[in-house]
Amino acid sequence: MEKMKRAERMVAITQVLMLKPNVLTPLTLFAERFGTAKSTISEDLMAVKGSLLLSGQGHLETMSGAAGGVRYIPEISKEEASIVLSELADRLSDKERILAGGFLYMTDLLFDPSVLRPLGLIFAGAFRDKKPDVVVTIETKGIPLALVTAEALGLPMVVIRSGNKVTEGSSVSINYVSGSSRRIQTMSLSRRALEPQRRVLVIDDFMKAGGTALGIKNLMEEFEANVVGMGVLVEARMTEEPKLVEGYLALLQLKELNIATGKTSVVPMFNL
Amino acid sequence: MEKMKRAERMVAITQVLMLKPNVLTPLTLFAERFGTAKSTISEDLMAVKGSLLLSGQGHLETMSGAAGGVRYIPEISKEEASIVLSELADRLSDKERILAGGFLYMTDLLFDPSVLRPLGLIFAGAFRDKKPDVVVTIETKGIPLALVTAEALGLPMVVIRSGNKVTEGSSVSINYVSGSSRRIQTMSLSRRALEPQRRVLVIDDFMKAGGTALGIKNLMEEFEANVVGMGVLVEARMTEEPKLVEGYLALLQLKELNIATGKTSVVPMFNL
Numbered sequence: 001m002e003k004m005k006r007a008e009r010m011v012a013i014t015q016v017l018m019l020k021p022n023v024l025t026p027l028t029l030f031a032e033r034f035g036t037a038k039s040t041i042s043e044d045l046m047a048v049k050g051s052l053l054l055s056g057q058g059h060l061e062t063m064s065g066a067a068g069g070v071r072y073i074p075e076i077s078k079e080e081a082s083i084v085l086s087e088l089a090d091r092l093s094d095k096e097r098i099l100a101g102g103f104l105y106m107t108d109l110l111f112d113p114s115v116l117r118p119l120g121l122i123f124a125g126a127f128r129d130k131k132p133d134v135v136v137t138i139e140t141k142g143i144p145l146a147l148v149t150a151e152a153l154g155l156p157m158v159v160i161r162s163g164n165k166v167t168e169g170s171s172v173s174i175n176y177v178s179g180s181s182r183r184i185q186t187m188s189l190s191r192r193a194l195e196p197q198r199r200v201l202v203i204d205d206f207m208k209a210g211g212t213a214l215g216i217k218n219l220m221e222e223f224e225a226n227v228v229g230m231g232v233l234v235e236a237r238m239t240e241e242p243k244l245v246e247g248y249l250a251l252l253q254l255k256e257l258n259i260a261t262g263k264t265s266v267v268p269m270f271n272l
Numbered sequence: 273m274e275k276m277k278r279a280e281r282m283v284a285i286t287q288v289l290m291l292k293p294n295v296l297t298p299l300t301l302f303a304e305r306f307g308t309a310k311s312t313i314s315e316d317l318m319a320v321k322g323s324l325l326l327s328g329q330g331h332l333e334t335m336s337g338a339a340g341g342v343r344y345i346p347e348i349s350k351e352e353a354s355i356v357l358s359e360l361a362d363r364l365s366d367k368e369r370i371l372a373g374g375f376l377y378m379t380d381l382l383f384d385p386s387v388l389r390p391l392g393l394i395f396a397g398a399f400r401d402k403k404p405d406v407v408v409t410i411e412t413k414g415i416p417l418a419l420v421t422a423e424a425l426g427l428p429m430v431v432i433r434s435g436n437k438v439t440e441g442s443s444v445s446i447n448y449v450s451g452s453s454r455r456i457q458t459m460s461l462s463r464r465a466l467e468p469q470r471r472v473l474v475i476d477d478f479m480k481a482g483g484t485a486l487g488i489k490n491l492m493e494e495f496e497a498n499v500v501g502m503g504v505l506v507e508a509r510m511t512e513e514p515k516l517v518e519g520y521l522a523l524l525q526l527k528e529l530n531i532a533t534g535k536t537s538v539v540p541m542f543n544l
Contacts, residue, residue: 004323004326006279007278007279007282007319007323008319008322008323008326009323010279010282010283011282011283011286011319011320011323011324012323012324012326012327014283014286014287014290015286015290015323015324015327015329015330016327016329018286018287018290019290019329019330019389020386023386047279047280047283048283050280051276051279051280051281051283051284051287052283052284052287054276054280054284055284055287055288057287057288057291058287058291099439099440099441100439100441101439103439103440105440105441105464107431107440107462107465108428108464108465111419111428111429111430111431112428112429113419113422113423113427113428113429114292114295114423114426116419117291117423139411139412140411140412140415140431140433143412143415143416144415144416144419144429147383147385147388147416147419150385151385151386151389154385154386155385156380156383156384156385157383157384157385157416158383159379159383159412161412167371167372167373167375168371168375168377168379169371169372169377190379192377192380193379193380
């Protein structure tokens with residue numbers, strides 16, 4: 001292979017690091033791959049670091065020492081986050097999204113990677129300081145949102161099952177009252193899915209009364225987990241009734257959903 | 273802002289394009305952002321293109337004309353794909369993964385973004401030529417795999433619900449016999465979730481007899497969809513019994529799972 005120039009190496013380094021966000025790559029890997037001295041790679045990295053800083057959409061973190069290396073921390077700029085949430089609020093405020101029973105149709109957006117990716121970065125930015133070990137959600141519609149958040153933080157995801165469907169060895173089940181259905185329901189998690197005493201970030205797509213969120217908190221206690229954060233994409237805030245849980249972060253608020261008039265109003269909430 | 277040097281612009285361009293894989297970005301966006309001529313950006317892009325080509329892990333596609341621009345197509349090299357599948361096969365061949373009933377515990381891996389990402393790229397590479405419009409899966413465990421595949425292809429995802437849980441307007445349900453449980457089950461999909469006559473790529477985590485896969489194919493017929501491809505992560509191949517569906521791609525084969533001896537054998541299948 002012909003010897004690469006600095007600019008080419010910088011692009012190649014950027015690609016390798018962005019492909020494995022949050023993963024520490026030792027400098028020797030680049031030195032071997034490009035056939036250059038480690039000191040040259042250090043200079044390349046300084047230059048890459050500088051270029052990325054300008055964008056506000058992810059930066060490099062270098063760690064020195066024998067176990068050292070460099071990793072790419074994905075981020076979203078405040079400006080970009082505001083635009084993303086405003087646009088999403090507008091899309092959700094479409095009267096075509098009103099479903100029978102007073103629900104809001106969000107599934108198409110919750111399953112669209114191009115919509116999800118920035119939301120994962122917003123949640124990651126809000127909760128990185130809490131140093132979670134794992135992202136927890138409950139099936140089904142919150143799974144993609146939890147996954148992109150987990151990836152942005154470099155963490156695994158754990159999915160609580162509805163009902164008693166767990167077939168993976170011994171499991172823990174609890175009953176809870178879902179605010180929307182007002183019925184007693186069950187949620188379960190396999191013992192082997194979550195080690196005891198983890199720092200847990202809970203992510204879900206929607207919160208009405210907070211019954212499901214409270215259920216998740218109670219289930220997490222059974223695993224001696226420490227819930228260090230809770231994020232929901234949309235919270236319904238159509239009455240002044242307090243939620244069953246506190247201290248969560250909602251990115252959007254559903255203010256109005258009127259089946260009779262066909263008026264819905266979703267507004268961005270995140271104060272960046 | 274101080275004028276950026278070529279190497280800095282090349283890094284910034286790489287980052288912008290990798291953050292939005294498969295999305296066409298007009299050259300004027302870069303020209304405006306960096307305050308340079310479009311011809312300069314063209315030269316930058318040529319250089320970036322060359323650097324990325326060396327890695328085999330994603331390339332740039334440029335389209336000329338008024339509606340033209342450039343996009344990043346994520347890829348995985350054959351070498352990397354082989355390593356990923358071999359390592360995953362080894363991890364799955366651990367006897368600790370044998371569950372009561374002769375199942376294989378895969379959930380931890382199916383919910384781990386660092387495991388999923390390369391698998392999405394492998395499926396995307398295998399099916400990109402079929403030009404799917406949408407990736408379809410059935411809840412729950414296949415959702416993350418389908419999502420990363422959809423993102424690698426720049427497509428939305430649609431999730432079929434088990435049972436009759438759809439609350440999103442009119443839906444289509446079909447009955448099917450799951451090979452593993454030998455029971456009649458129901459799967460449903462909201463009418464508004466999938467437009468008629470789409471080109472569908474089906475992705476799922478596991479195939480035993482193929483009953484679920486056949487059910488999905490039948491349900492897709494109700495939506496006049498054209499199933500252009502089907503990919504599963506693991507197929508059970510412990511007997512010579514033919515599957516209920518044909519023409520699917522399995523990345524791994526479960527050859528043996530012996531509860532008595534505790535021996536499991538999973539082997540990589542994908543001939544790259």
